[in-house]
Amino acid sequence: MFFVDTIEVAGLGNRSYLAGGPRTAVAVDPPRDAERVITAAARRGVRIAYVVETHLHNDYVSGGLELARLTGAAYLVPAGARVAFERVPVADGDTTEVDAGLTLRALATPGHTPHHTSYVLQEDGRAVAAFTGGSLLIGTVGRPDLVEPRLTDELARAQHASAHRLAAELPDDTAVLPTHGFGSFCSAGGGGGDATTIGRERAGNEALIKDVDAFVADLLAGLDDVPAYYAHMGPANAQGPASLDLTPPALADATEIAARLAAGEWVVDLRSRLAFAAGHVAGAVNFEADGQFAVHLAWLLPWGKPVTLLAESPEQLARAQRELAQVGVDRPAAAAIGSPADWVREGERPRVFRRASFAELAEVYDPSGRTVVLDVRRDSERAGGHVAGSAHIPVHQVRDRLGEIPAGTVWVHCAGGARAAIAASLLDAAGRDVVAVDDSFAAAAASGLPMARTAPAADRAEAEDPAA
Secondary structure, three states: OOEEEEEEEOOOOEEEEEEEOOOEEEEEOOOOOOHHHHHHHHHHOOEEEEEEOOOOOOOOOOOHHHHHHHHOOEEEEEOOOOOOOOOEEEOOOOEEEEEOOEEEEEEEOOOOOOOOEEEEEEEOOEEEEEEEEOOEOOOOEEOOOOOOHHHHHHHHHHHHHHHHHHHHHOOOOOEEEEOOOOOOOOEOOOOOOOOOEHHHHHHHOHHHHOOHHHHHHHHHHOOOOOOOOHHHHHHHHHHOOOOOOOOOOOEOOHHHHHHHHHOOOEEEEOOOHHHHHHOEOOOOEEOOOOOOHHHHHHHHOOOOOOEEEEEOOHHHHHHHHHHHHHOOOOOOOEEEEOOHHHHOOOOOOOEOOEEEOHHHHHHHOOOOOOOEEEEOOOHHHHOOOEEOOOEEOOHHHOHHHHHHOOOOOEEEEOOOOHHHHHHHHHHHHOOOOEEEEOOOOHHHHHOOOOEEOOOHHHHHHHHHOOOO
16 A cells, blocks of 8 residues: 655645655655655654655755755656756656555656656556646646746647646546645646646646647746746755754844844844734834745845844744745844834834725725825736726835835735735835735725726836826
8 A cells, every 4th residue: 555645835835745655655845844754754654765856946945955865865856957966867767666566657747847757656557646746737737937938938838748748648547746736836827726636637727628829828828927036946956955954043132123124134024914013113024924924025035135033932933934944045134032012122112004994995095096006916816807096016026116106105905915914014114104905805896996907018007107
């Protein structure tokens, strides 16, 4: 009998896997905090004999090299991936015996990257599962535009061919176990779901029901922006990531926090957006320490800029530090634990801003354009409808486009409140008067706000002229 354990990496929108038999196992696309995989193996009472990568990851720092070092496992990496460390190169068709009667067969599935490789788990020669990494996902595929812009069209066509290869060579009941597709920006969008098989994908995945030209055209038209920090993940994984260091950072007092802000460093408040709006250090920005906070922080933080973390507890700080390490933000410059009362200097008061609903926005909305409404959702979200007259700057662009936002009180919203809170904190740190709309976007129309649709090509022009 075989087993497959799923290791959720929810903060990245990814999954890793541990699969094997009664004695030995293989780890697939392990996260940076490799001890999670070791714990899973210990729970099963198996030895990790192999660690495999489907590709050099663009969205997180891999724990594969460290896991192989800690366990003595063979580290299997696609032969076409250029890396600076010793590994076992894997080519199309290679097989590896994981345990008695249990083998892993490599299938070249280029598209997400040129060297992408899927691995088919076979029990007594019968395919039971396919670890598809960033190739065939649930209802979609991995995006093909993360390697080199000039290769995007070619890789999109390769994704189509790879999906068809998997569907042609594997039985319908083969479990499809992708790494991406659970919120990761490595997914090309669409799809969704928790589990699937080759048969289900054959019936519903656009890569398998559209011809190649239609598939490629639709795929490329639907791609959103790439997180800025992705540019640093591939090179880090190719070089060989350093060992993870999760020792707590040095603690800072109110004077040091103020000095770091004055020096232009980032001070990040990890508390809830409710707590932040009710009182915070002037100049600090708010990234709630849950969900995909590390992805958004790494996306917005100028790469390499020192960051100080403000947490309400040591446990919150430790969790945030672990999440940030996944995306290459390894060592915070400093930290502080407590509340704004501990973080502001004597004689200073915490800064506050207002939170509101769409109904409250509707009460003050001026159709002539004098009410400044800022939509910080992604382009694909805005295309489905927006508040008429609103400016549009996706949250990851707000820091660099503050000068484009009209004067006056800014009512900032997203789809549910979390990204609006980030943007509101950036505006507040810049000295703007801001109201964070902490509400579901579905309530916008219900509140009586006028709604509109804008062609994506016209979106930037409207952002620059909210009265348009």
